[in-house]
Structure formats: C-alpha cells, structure tokens
Amino acid sequence: MAKKSAHVEKPKPYTGSTFKVSIKRQATPDAPSTTEVFNLPYRSGLNITSVLVDIAANPVNASGATTTAIAYDSNCLEEICGSCAMLINGKARMACSALVDTLLHENGKGEITLAPLSKFPVVRDLAVDRSVLFENLKAVKAWVPIDGTYDLGQGPKQFPQIQEQRYPLSNCISCTICMEVCPQFNDSTNFVGAATIAQARLFNLDPSGAVLKEERLRALAGDGGVQECGYAMNCVQACPKQLPLTEAISDVSRDVIVQQVKDFFSL
Amino acid sequence: MAAVPRIIVVGGGLAGLSAVMKIAEAGGKVDLFSIVPVKRSHSVCAQGGINAAKNLKGEGDNVDKHFDDTVYGGDFLANQTPVKNMTAQGPAIIDLLDRMGVPFNRTPEGLLDFRRFGGTLYHRTAFAGATTGQQLLYALDEQVRRHESEGRVTKYEGWEFLSAVIDSTGVCRGICAMDLRSMEVRTFPADAIIICTGGNGAIFGKSTNSVVCTGSAQSALYQQGVSYANGEFIQVHPTAIPGEDKLRLMSESARGEGGRVWVPRNKNDKRPAKTIPEQDRWYFLEEKYPKYGNLVPRDIATREIHKVVYENEMGIDGQPMVYLDVSHIDRATLERKIEGILEIYEKFVGEDPHEVPMKIFPGVHYTMGGTWVDFNQMTNVPGIFAAGEADYSIHGANRLGANSLLSCIYGGFVAGPNAMTYAKNLPATQGDGGHAAEKLRQLEMNNILLHNQGSENPFKLWRELGDTMTRHATIVRYNKGLREADEKIVELLERYRNINLSDKSQWANTSFAFSRQLYNMLQLARVIVQGAEKRDESRGAHYKPDFPDRNDADFLKSTIANYDAASDAPKLTYEEVDTQWIKPRPRVYTSA
Numbered sequence: 001m002a003k004k005s006a007h008v009e010k011p012k013p014y015t016g017s018t019f020k021v022s023i024k025r026q027a028t029p030d031a032p033s034t035t036e037v038f039n040l041p042y043r044s045g046l047n048i049t050s051v052l053v054d055i056a057a058n059p060v061n062a063s064g065a066t067t068t069a070i071a072y073d074s075n076c077l078e079e080i081c082g083s084c085a086m087l088i089n090g091k092a093r094m095a096c097s098a099l100v101d102t103l104l105h106e107n108g109k110g111e112i113t114l115a116p117l118s119k120f121p122v123v124r125d126l127a128v129d130r131s132v133l134f135e136n137l138k139a140v141k142a143w144v145p146i147d148g149t150y151d152l153g154q155g156p157k158q159f160p161q162i163q164e165q166r167y168p169l170s171n172c173i174s175c176t177i178c179m180e181v182c183p184q185f186n187d188s189t190n191f192v193g194a195a196t197i198a199q200a201r202l203f204n205l206d207p208s209g210a211v212l213k214e215e216r217l218r219a220l221a222g223d224g225g226v227q228e229c230g231y232a233m234n235c236v237q238a239c240p241k242q243l244p245l246t247e248a249i250s251d252v253s254r255d256v257i258v259q260q261v262k263d264f265f266s267l
Numbered sequence: 268m269a270a271v272p273r274i275i276v277v278g279g280g281l282a283g284l285s286a287v288m289k290i291a292e293a294g295g296k297v298d299l300f301s302i303v304p305v306k307r308s309h310s311v312c313a314q315g316g317i318n319a320a321k322n323l324k325g326e327g328d329n330v331d332k333h334f335d336d337t338v339y340g341g342d343f344l345a346n347q348t349p350v351k352n353m354t355a356q357g358p359a360i361i362d363l364l365d366r367m368g369v370p371f372n373r374t375p376e377g378l379l380d381f382r383r384f385g386g387t388l389y390h391r392t393a394f395a396g397a398t399t400g401q402q403l404l405y406a407l408d409e410q411v412r413r414h415e416s417e418g419r420v421t422k423y424e425g426w427e428f429l430s431a432v433i434d435s436t437g438v439c440r441g442i443c444a445m446d447l448r449s450m451e452v453r454t455f456p457a458d459a460i461i462i463c464t465g466g467n468g469a470i471f472g473k474s475t476n477s478v479v480c481t482g483s484a485q486s487a488l489y490q491q492g493v494s495y496a497n498g499e500f501i502q503v504h505p506t507a508i509p510g511e512d513k514l515r516l517m518s519e520s521a522r523g524e525g526g527r528v529w530v531p532r533n534k535n536d537k538r539p540a541k542t543i544p545e546q547d548r549w550y551f552l553e554e555k556y557p558k559y560g561n562l563v564p565r566d567i568a569t570r571e572i573h574k575v576v577y578e579n580e581m582g583i584d585g586q587p588m589v590y591l592d593v594s595h596i597d598r599a600t601l602e603r604k605i606e607g608i609l610e611i612y613e614k615f616v617g618e619d620p621h622e623v624p625m626k627i628f629p630g631v632h633y634t635m636g637g638t639w640v641d642f643n644q645m646t647n648v649p650g651i652f653a654a655g656e657a658d659y660s661i662h663g664a665n666r667l668g669a670n671s672l673l674s675c676i677y678g679g680f681v682a683g684p685n686a687m688t689y690a691k692n693l694p695a696t697q698g699d700g701g702h703a704a705e706k707l708r709q710l711e712m713n714n715i716l717l718h719n720q721g722s723e724n725p726f727k728l729w730r731e732l733g734d735t736m737t738r739h740a741t742i743v744r745y746n747k748g749l750r751e752a753d754e755k756i757v758e759l760l761e762r763y764r765n766i767n768l769s770d771k772s773q774w775a776n777t778s779f780a781f782s783r784q785l786y787n788m789l790q791l792a793r794v795i796v797q798g799a800e801k802r803d804e805s806r807g808a809h810y811k812p813d814f815p816d817r818n819d820a821d822f823l824k825s826t827i828a829n830y831d832a833a834s835d836a837p838k839l840t841y842e843e844v845d846t847q848w849i850k851p852r853p854r855v856y857t858s859a
Binding site: 028043045046047049050053056057058059066069071072073075076078079080082083096097099123124125127131137138141142143144145146148149151152153154155158160162163164167170171173174202203206208209 | 288289292303304306307308309311312359362363365366367368370371372373374375376377378395396398401402405406409410412413415416424448477478479510511512513515516603607611614615617680724726727730769770772774775776777778781
C-alpha cells in the first residue's frame, strides 16, 4: 500500500528580528537539569539543527553570558538517519525537519522550547542513549539468516504486493519517537515498543526471513512483548516516516497468539 | 601470525559493514568503530539505486558495457582493473542484497525492477523506492548485528578515530580513538585496519553530506604518511534543494523516472511554473543532449545548470535555481518509485512536487578522490586498508549515479578478505608496536586544544573554510582563485591555534571533538585546492575555463599528495593510470 504524501502547510514568514529558544540542559547523566534561554537572530528557512549550530558558533545566552555549545545528536539533517529526535515545543519529533517558521506560530508565543526525549537516559543536554532499541532488534533476530555472502544466485521471486507491504516497514529510521510517545513504554511494563514489533513483522514477511518467524514470535510473547500494547495509537500518529505501526502490531499480535496456541499443544 | 586475526574497521556505512561481514564470515574478529550508531551512517542518504548489468529488460546490457560506461563517465582517470572487477561482480552483489531481504522494487513477474540513471542508455539501476541506500545499509546492519550477537563483532559506536598506531618499522598495529562521551583516548591493537569513513563534504560547509562526513580520518592518515589521491575531484550533484544548513539531495532517480529540467524561455516570465505552456519552457539538457537528455552525467548537468544561471542569467526569478519537474508524472508511479525524495522536498520546502516543479541547484555531493589504495585496497602503509568513498579508486574524474553503493560494497568485499590474508602473514609486534607513543601524541594534541587561550570559535572558522572552498573549488575553477583559497586555508590554520573552546569539560564535549575534525579538514582542504591548481586541464568534475579541454598528454595521471611535515604542506606527485582495457577516447555526450 502506497503511503499518503505528507502535506505540509508552507509556513508564514515570521516578522520579528530575533526569537527566543529555551533549552533544557544537563551537563552529565547525573547532573540536575536547568533551562537556558537564548535570543537568536531570525533568518527565514531555519530548522532546529541549524539553530543549534548557530548557538555553537556564538555560545552566548539571553543574559549575555558565554556558555557552552548544546550537545545533541544529528547526522543526515534530512530525516533519514534517525539521530536528532527530541522534544520540540513539548512534542517528540526530528530536529532537522522541525522548521522554525512553523514552530514560532505553533504555540502562538513566538518561542521555542527544546528538551531531550524523556524516556531514555540523558547523556548530555539533548543527547540521549537509545541503544535499547538496537538491543531489542537483536532479541527479535531482525535479520535474514543467509547462508553466506558468496554468490548463491538470485533470491526468491517476490510479488510486488509483498514488496509493497515490506517497504514501508523497512523505512523505520530507529528514531524511537514511537517509544517516547507510547504510554506503555516504561519501566513497569518493559514493553519493547512499536519499532521492534514492526521489524519483526518485516522479517516475518520475507520469504527467507520467515525461517525465524517462530523464534521472533516467541520473543514477542509474554512480559514486555506485543501484548503490552494498549492501542493508544500515539505511535502511528507521531512516526515521522508514517510507518503502519498499529497494523504491524495487530498482525504480530495475532501471529503471537497463534504461535502460543501451537506451542501449548506442541503442534 | 595471529591465531585469529583481529581486524579493526573504522566506519559503519556500506563499505565498512561489507568488510565486517566478510571478515566475520572468514573467522576473523572485528572491532567496528563508528562516530554514530552504524545504522545512522551516511550511506543511509543514498537514494536512487545501485547499478549492476543484470540485463533483465531485454536490452542486451552486459558487464562490459557497465565497465565502459563507468570508465568513460569517469573521463578515463580511474584505474581500469578495479572498475572491471567491480562491474563484473555487480550482478552477484545485487543477488546477495536481494537474498538479505532488501525490499527492491519488483516487476509484475516478481523479478527485480530496474530504472535508468545518468551516463548510460540501459535500465541498470536496481532500487528500493527512492531510499535505496537506507534499505541497503539496514540489510548490512542487520547481518552485522547477527554476527555481533554471535560474538564475532564488537561495536564501538560513539568512538572517533584519531590516528593509526604505526610501529618503528612503518607497519600499522592498531588505532588510537576517542570516546565521544567520556572523551577517553585509547589505543586498540589490530593486525590490520580498514578505513571506511566516507567522503569529505563538510570541507565545503554546505553539501549533501551528513555531519560526520568531514574526511577527518583520511586526513589524519595523510598526515601520518598515507598517500591521498585525486583530491581535486569533487562531485557537485546537479540537483539539490538549497537550504540554510545543508543542500538536500534530490536524487537522479527523479530524472530516471522521467523528471525534466527546465527554465522559462523568457527570464522575465513571472507566471506560476505550472501555467507556463510547453513552448515557453526551455528544456536545455534535452535540447543540447538529445540522446541522453536529462540523464547526462552529473558533471555535465551541473555545468549546464551553472551556465544557465550565471552566464545566461536565466535562473528562476533571477535566483540561482532551475526547475526539476516531475509534476507531469502520474501520482501512482511517483508514489511507488520516488516517494521518499518527494517527501523530503515537501517537508523542507513546503511545496508539493506532485503539483509544482521543484526548485533545485547543484550542491557538493561526492568525493571521487581519497586515500590511495592498490588493487587489493591496501594503502602505502602496510596494514592500513581503505574502501568506499574514503578511497580514490573506481570513479576517476566523475562518478556515475548509482555506482557508489556498488563501489562501497565491492570495496569492502575486497578489503575484508585481503586484510585477513595480510593479517595471517603478519610477523609479531616488536615491543608495544608504538601504542604508548601514539596515545601520548594524541593526548598532547588534546591538551593544547583544551588550554588554548585565544579568541577564535571553531564553528566560525569552519564556515569561513566552507565559503572559500565553495567559491573557489567547486563547479568552475580558476588558478588565481585556487591560490587565494590556499592562502585563506593557511590563514585559517594559523587562526586555529587561537581557538578558545567555550566548553573545556570532559564529557560529551561536541565542540572539542569538532575542533579536532576541523584541523584535519583544513589540512585536507589544501590537498584539494593544490591538486586542482596544478591540474591545468578540464576533466570530469574538474573544470577550468582557462584550460577547457582534457589534456591526456600531460594529465592522464592520478594526483598523489603526500604530507610533508617540514613545510606542513602537501607534496604532489603523479602516477600513471591503468588504461590497459579501454583506450581513452574523447568524452562526448551530445551524440551517442
């Protein structure tokens, strides 16, 4: 199924000469957090990552004191590497595609707030440790167990319909926004989160990857597994790449139950 | 000889991960170093596809034609033997990727679909929507995660390569790296190292590259005695979205799927693009290159756009922009084949390219030059290998679209096994192999930087470097400008000594890490401008109006830069190009 294209309103130009950015800062994982305010010269076409580079090039806060550059993760700056997720005006999203013009209108205050994702350990300032997702991907064996990298000829034929189901799932950029916004993703449930479940689905759909389907489903059964999902649907709304996350979760849920029944009767 | 060879791979993009897979599969132990989690490497940005002459469209394509297109596209500067090997392996590499589960687009019969790309007349490019690099990177990342979970690979993500550890006999014995959180500097032993650290777009300030593409590792090695080749060959991609912070790539696949480049015939035409009738549009690429049309090689398309904007002064609204139009293609096709890139345009520009033509301009995109390697991907320092965009092989003076993903995987597949063979025959280390001395050298460099009391800001110096490089060393080059650029870089190197870090802390200090990269960018920038200044001809991406023709008699040679410590400057020499398979001929795309 083809994705709907993301229709975005062209932001109206901001008329002020400066704008205010409040940033939640934390020097180390154990340090208390503080808020630092910056008044920055306005240019059209800014996004949040360029705001952060502007601060690095002139690290002076609103009270005129010299400060340090903001620590944050970024790489591609075009919303495909998944690095720069953070809370912008309180909402989890990618800093590179968050346009200042849009944000200044958003809360009507002509002000932008930045904070680190709240459900991952803070490394420093806006940089957090999201390695839990990569560990989860190991747990569900999110790969095709090929025999080897030597030339074994063509892969299996695959109808376009299968590719069209798999491709959207394979667009996951591991930004962890789906986990951040999920009410069930917390220490008490140990829920793996939507991204991991979607990857399990992706590999279960692959003709060769399906050889590990049962193992993946067993890994997603029980505590922290797919059953923890409360169907709040926050994930699918927040996903910057519009992955069909709730669809993947319900498909995997069904498959997990079937697997559990099979396992119970040792089928 | 080590019982189990221990290999360090630096960089976790396609080239690095390819090397890791081969080594792990052959029973070696790999330590994989990457600044970012490997799944966030710059390969993820590649869009359009990967070339291989599978000939699934009944066109009579074959690997020899792919070989010829690549050498010809590169204006005969590439050593031909590795190109021949790469193109020969293309079909098997695609098959492997397919077996790994890459969601390539399919034909109704369930076979791989192929699209056209620049510099060829064949449908030779396999693709997964317009996010092919992302899909390939993920497939390799998954395979490496599997090896990691089975104990053959250890990842050091969030570590930055600082230098190679080289023993008293000139043999590499490991690397020195810095943890970007704790700022700890450590050396790691290895029997061989493979550098897969990508391109150096950041030297130009704004480019299509990711933040980590600074060329810092290649430059550090160059300063340690590793030769750097063809530095002056930088690809400027014809179609990027101009932006405040970066130039976002608009893939060649937009043209491969029928996108057309045009400007209004009348430069004062103020009508909205969609309402300008066909006869009032100037499709300048199609007009000048009837055979290849919008799919001429990138250097040519880039120069034509530059000319339309700056010589003919026909940029849209007088701005440095031309139209890239896909709005005539039906929505279903666009969604199936290039939705990913159209989404990027819509998100960052706020206009819907399904409805209105995109506005684009060329942007620095790919580093054809790089660390010098032999045909086994080994550098001139024993034990140091390189692969992917970081090395100089394959693409010559201009890279063809969709050849980069192939060259990265090919390079990794050659470097990995050769590093294993080398490691198995390596005599044991004498003493500590230079580890203590190298660590000390790096700690001293850190100390100087942290205790400087000057007034310079590293990010401001970087912006000045980018402005200079973009002005003098991109699409059109003049010797006077190149010399000015070199002088400017020397000035920036001088001012670098006066950097005053506002942040002197020892935890996740990004300005500090960036300053280390900046020094290396400055050193490598000199290699680029000096190589360009000395090359008095025009070849591929290197274009000098004062020397408009290719000059094989004097310059059918690779530029080799070696760092001269005494003068703190590059020393340039030249090396013959391997042209044993295809005789160089004039490169003309206006006819067949």
